[in-house]
Amino acid sequence: MLTYLAAAEGATEHNPIVPVWQEIVVGSVAFGVLCFVLIKFVFPQMEKTFQARVDAIEGGIKRAEAAQAEANQLLEQYKAQLAEARTEAARIRDEARADAEGIRQDVLAKAREESDRIIAAGNEQLSAQRDSIVRELRSEVGTIAVDLASKIVGEALADEARTRGTVERFIADLDTAGQR
Amino acid sequence: MVIGQSTVLAAAFPPSVEDFYLPSILPWGEHNAYWFTKITVLVWVAVAAIIIFFLMSYRKPQLVPTKKQWLAESIYGFVRNNIAVDMIGPQGVRFAPYLTTLFMFILVNNFFGILPLVQISPMSHIAFPAVLAVVSYVMFIWVGIRKHGIGYFKMAVVPNAPLGILPLLVPIEIFSNFLVRPFSLAVRLFANMFAGHMLLLVFTLGGFAMINANVLLAPVSVLSWVLTIAITFLEFMVICLQAYVFTVLTASYVQGSLADEH
Numbered sequence: 001m002l003t004y005l006a007a008a009e010g011a012t013e014h015n016p017i018v019p020v021w022q023e024i025v026v027g028s029v030a031f032g033v034l035c036f037v038l039i040k041f042v043f044p045q046m047e048k049t050f051q052a053r054v055d056a057i058e059g060g061i062k063r064a065e066a067a068q069a070e071a072n073q074l075l076e077q078y079k080a081q082l083a084e085a086r087t088e089a090a091r092i093r094d095e096a097r098a099d100a101e102g103i104r105q106d107v108l109a110k111a112r113e114e115s116d117r118i119i120a121a122g123n124e125q126l127s128a129q130r131d132s133i134v135r136e137l138r139s140e141v142g143t144i145a146v147d148l149a150s151k152i153v154g155e156a157l158a159d160e161a162r163t164r165g166t167v168e169r170f171i172a173d174l175d176t177a178g179q180r
Numbered sequence: 181m182v183i184g185q186s187t188v189l190a191a192a193f194p195p196s197v198e199d200f201y202l203p204s205i206l207p208w209g210e211h212n213a214y215w216f217t218k219i220t221v222l223v224w225v226a227v228a229a230i231i232i233f234f235l236m237s238y239r240k241p242q243l244v245p246t247k248k249q250w251l252a253e254s255i256y257g258f259v260r261n262n263i264a265v266d267m268i269g270p271q272g273v274r275f276a277p278y279l280t281t282l283f284m285f286i287l288v289n290n291f292f293g294i295l296p297l298v299q300i301s302p303m304s305h306i307a308f309p310a311v312l313a314v315v316s317y318v319m320f321i322w323v324g325i326r327k328h329g330i331g332y333f334k335m336a337v338v339p340n341a342p343l344g345i346l347p348l349l350v351p352i353e354i355f356s357n358f359l360v361r362p363f364s365l366a367v368r369l370f371a372n373m374f375a376g377h378m379l380l381l382v383f384t385l386g387g388f389a390m391i392n393a394n395v396l397l398a399p400v401s402v403l404s405w406v407l408t409i410a411i412t413f414l415e416f417m418v419i420c421l422q423a424y425v426f427t428v429l430t431a432s433y434v435q436g437s438l439a440d441e442h
Binding site: 013014015016017018019020021022023024026027028030031033034035037038039041042043044045046047048049050052053056 | 197198200201214215219220223224226227230231234235238241242243245252253256257273276277278280281284285302305306307308310311312315367370374
């Protein structure tokens with residue numbers, strides 16, 4: 001205590017829990033000024049900024065949700081269109097397959113008809129030719145045979161009448177053979 | 181012999197209450213003048229620093245904040261969300277500006293206690309905590325009357341208890357809610373800062389006292405100064421904690437005034 005009294009010469013002793021009134025005034029004014037400036041000019045601005053930020057974020061979320069919904073709707077639409085296109089394609093394929101089958105049947109039928117026709121025509125022609133050949137042969141055979149016979153027999157054909165009878169018989173034989 | 185003491189601080193060992201009352205700056209060296217002292221200058225510096233910081237960092241607020249703006253917003257956001265809204269509820273937002281101002285004022289003034297070359301907090305003079313406590317006191321009573329009318333006092337002092345015990349409880353409630361609260365607020369802050377400063381003084385001046393008494397004690401002096409540094413870190417914690425506690429208690433008193441009748 002002695003040293004302290006010496007250090008604080010001339011000063012009255014202070015009690016630390018008794019406030020100094022000048023300091024109360026200074027403290028009140030200083031704190032008042034601080035409160036005034038901060039509460040009036042700074043913190044309302046901050047609240048505004050916070051609000052703006054919240055709005056911005058919420059707006060962003062809302063926009064994102066809208067975009068998402070639109071995308072989903074488009075996706076559904078595309079899916080529906082795709083399914084429609086698939087059934088359409090299947091239908092077209094089935095039709096085409098049926099058409100192809102029909103065409104094939106037609107072509108086959110026509111071909112068969114044509115081939116029948118050609119075969120019939122061929123047969124007819126063949127038989128006509130055969131008939132004409134037979135006819136030609138028949139007329140020629142007599143002459144050739146007579147020639148041949150006359151050459152073989154020569155001038156030894158005394159009995160003309162008998163000869164003629166033989167020839168006719170021969171030809172009749174030929175006729176029956178040709179008809180067979 | 182007195183080399184250290186006289187060059188570092190014109191203070192003797194052991195430190196006393198008088199070490200908190202430095203001679204005034206204007207008029208220079210006066211012991212009983214209080215208008216312009218280191219303490220009052222520090223208070224003004226604190227106010228100016230806080231105002232400049234907030235005005236500078238919030239001159240052009242942007243949605244995407246700059247670093248400074250982010251810092252200012254973090255301080256406000258901390259008090260707003262972690263103190264005002266947490267303690268009071270959604271309607272606490274309207275008290276957030278005052279609570280933030282209070283928090284910053286106490287924090288910066290406390291911080292002078294460990295700021296090198298300043299190293300005394302205005303809050304170690306009870307006048308300043310007392311002013312703040314009175315503001316909190318008036319505020320929570322005012323809020324209570326605004327909300328409940330004159331019935332607030334009945335609500336505040338008559339707890340929900342059997343009739344027989346009320347004669348005992350009502351005086352206690354009156355005592356604790358309307359007499360103790362402002363004092364405890366003011367004294368808690370004041371005493372913490374006072375004791376912190378006193379501790380630093382003891383260890384700093386004690387180091388000089390020992391080395392002056394006997395050169396062989398020099399290692400102990402060094403230890404004492406090392407401890408001063410350690411205590412400075414401890415003080416940093418106390419500084420933040422006390423600013424927080426004062427603000428939280430104010431918020432809690434306001435909450436009590438706003439609460440529905442029980």
